[in-house]
Amino acid sequence: MFYGIDLGGTKLQFAVGKDQDVFVLDKVPTPLGYEELLRVVEEHYLEAERKFGEQIAGMAIGIPGTFTKEKVVWVPNIPYIEGHDLAGDLSMRLGVPVYLGNDAQLALVGEVWRGAGVGYTNAVLMSIGTGIGGAIMIGGKVVKGRRGAAGALGWLNLDASVPGDKNHGYLENHASGKAIAAGGAGHEPVISTYEIVARAKQGDEFGKKTMDQVGHLIGAGLASIASVLDTEIIILSGGLSEEFATYKDSMEGSFREFTAPGIESIPIVKSKLGNQSGAFGAVRLAMVGHELWIG
Template sequence: MSELIGVDVGGTAIKLGRFSNGGELLAELECPTPQPAMPGGVVTAIVDAVAALDPDRRASRVGIGLPGPMDAAARVARVCINLPGWQQVPLAEWLEPQLGRRVTLANDGNCALMGEAWRGAAVGYRDVLLLTLGTGVGGGVLLNGQLFTGQGGAAAEPGLISVNPDGPACNSGNRGSLEQYCSIAGLRRLLDQDPQTLDRLARAGDLQALEAWREYGRWLGVGLSSLIYVLTPQLVLIGGGLSAASAHFLPHALAEVEQRVQAESRLGLEIRCAALGNGAGRLGAARLALERLND
C-alpha cells in the first residue's frame, strides 16, 4: 500500500507529515499559515508543501485537519470560526486535482484524538474525550472505539459548550464558552502575560501567576464536569500548547471534577496529558486517510 500524508492546518502554522501505513513518521515539514488565512491562500500553501514533502509521489492519500466541523462526507469545511472566509469550503474538491491524490477532511481535535488512539496515550481505550487547549479549545470524542461526529459531521465541539451564560462573547455565537476561559486569550484575561511567561513565573513561585493558573484550572474543571456527565469516558486527555503547563492547573481541574461529578459517573476515570504533542493532529489525519480512502 502507498504511504500517507497528514496535514494539520492551524492559525499560525501548517504541519505536515508523511507516514507509513503503520504510522511511522518518514518525513515532516512545517510552513507558516498565510495571513490572513483565507481558503485560497491555504490551498496554495498545502499544495506547495505536499509537493515539497513528497516529491516522488509515494503517498496517494491525504488527510487534513482543520479547526471546525466538516460535512458528513468529510469533503467540505463547513465553518472555521477563528479563520476568515471559511464557510462551506469544498476543500477536498479543490485540492484533489491539484495534488493528484485523494483527500479526506476532519476536525483538528478529532485528528489529534485519532493520533493519540493510534500511537499515543489513548492506545487500548475505547471511550475517550480529548481537549486541546491553545489558541482555541478543541477536542474530540471516541465512543466504543469509533470517532463520534454525530448527525451531519459537526458533533463534538467541547470548547463551545457554555460554562457561564453571561460570559465573554464567542465567535461561535455562544457566550461564556469553555474556549473563552481556557484558551490562551482566556488565560490572558486572568493575568495579561503570555503562557510561557506565566509558566516561568509560576515555577518561580509568583503568587499572581499561581492564582491565575488555579482559576484557569477551575474553569477547565467546570467544563470537564459537564462533559464527563454526558460521556462517562474511560480517559480524558489534555493536549494542545497549554498542556505544557499542566502541572500548574491540572490538579485544580481534577479537584473541581471530584467535587462536581458524582462518584458513579467518574468510576475508573483517568485524566492526564496527551502524549504526542503537536504531532498528534497530522498523525491522526493520516490515520483517517488510511481508514477512509482504501486502496
C-alpha cells in the first residue's frame, strides 16, 4: 500500500494506492507551521494504515514549489517549509521512503497514469489557475529539473519588450486567473474573475474580449512548447481549465497560427481527474520512486 499527499497553500489532500485501486481521502486545512505539518501528516498516515489494515510501503508529497535532494527551496504559499528536509524528516519519523515532487509534475503523472493522458508517453500539462504552472513528460518520464521546477510554463515569454518579473513569468502575468482579476479591477464598476467568466458565457463584449485574449496567449504559449517538443498530447488542468469553453476557440486558433508545420494536430484536452490529479500522481511517485524522473 502506498500513500500520496497533495500539499497546497490551503488544503492537504491525502490518497492511498492499494492493489489496483486509488482511494482519495478527505482534505484537511494546511497546517500553519512546520512541526504541526509533520504531526498532521503522521496522524493521517497512521489512520490510513488502521483504516485499510495494511502497512504503508512508501509515501510521496507534491509541493507547489522547488526543491533539491537536501531541502525545500521555494514554496511561496507555504514558506515555513523552505530550508527544511521535508522528505528526510518524514522518512525518519515514519520509517518509509518519502519522495517529493512538484505539484504540476505530479498532476501530469496522475493524468497519464489514470486520467486524460492514459496511453501516451509524451505529454505536456499546463495548469491554469491563479497562476500558471506546467510539466513535461518524455518517454514516460517527467523532466524534473535541477530544483524540481522543469515545466514552469508560466515563464514562457511572448513579448521581450515587456520588463521581466522575477516572481511571475510573462504568461502567468497576462493569461492567468490573476490577470483576469486585474482586468476586472480596471473595469467600471469593478468585477470579479467569476463575473468576467460568467459574462463571457452570456456573450457580454467585455467578458468575451477578456477570455479571448487569455485563450490567444495560452494558445501561443502552448504552440511554442509543442513546436519545441513535438509532444503527443497537451492536458489543461487547474481552475480555469473548467472554463475551457470560454477561451477554447481563440486558444485553438492561436495554437494553429503559431505552431510549426504539422504540430497543430496535437490534441489539447481538459484534465479528467480535476483537482485530484496531484494526489493520484503522488501515489504513483510513492510506488515507483525516482524511476519516474528525468534529471
